[in-house]
Amino acid sequence: MASEERKDNKKPFKGAKVEWPADMPDDMLEDAIAISKKTLDEHDFEADGVEIARKVKKHMDEKWEPYWHVFLGKSFGCHSVHERNRFVYFTFEPSKISFLIYKAS
8 A cells, every 4th residue: 555655756857767855966966867877887787897887976076165075886774864956866767777866074
């Protein structure tokens, strides 16, 4: 019954399905999705998952100031405290690879 009541809170945005509402300004959200997609396309997820996360984190730290945290995978959960307006969770289809990106100092 609970699964029937659960609403799909994912919204298509710039090629990803974003958990909505995203707690991030649109320009930052668009950038996070773009760098994640670019890096994912350049690397094999299974072999280079850590490298993908490292590159996305480095980009976010340089462009939007430190300290960003990046997780990616096909099935994971997380509970974290983050700065206001600095959190997003999105999934790329059909790979079903999800990214969790947030800033915490």
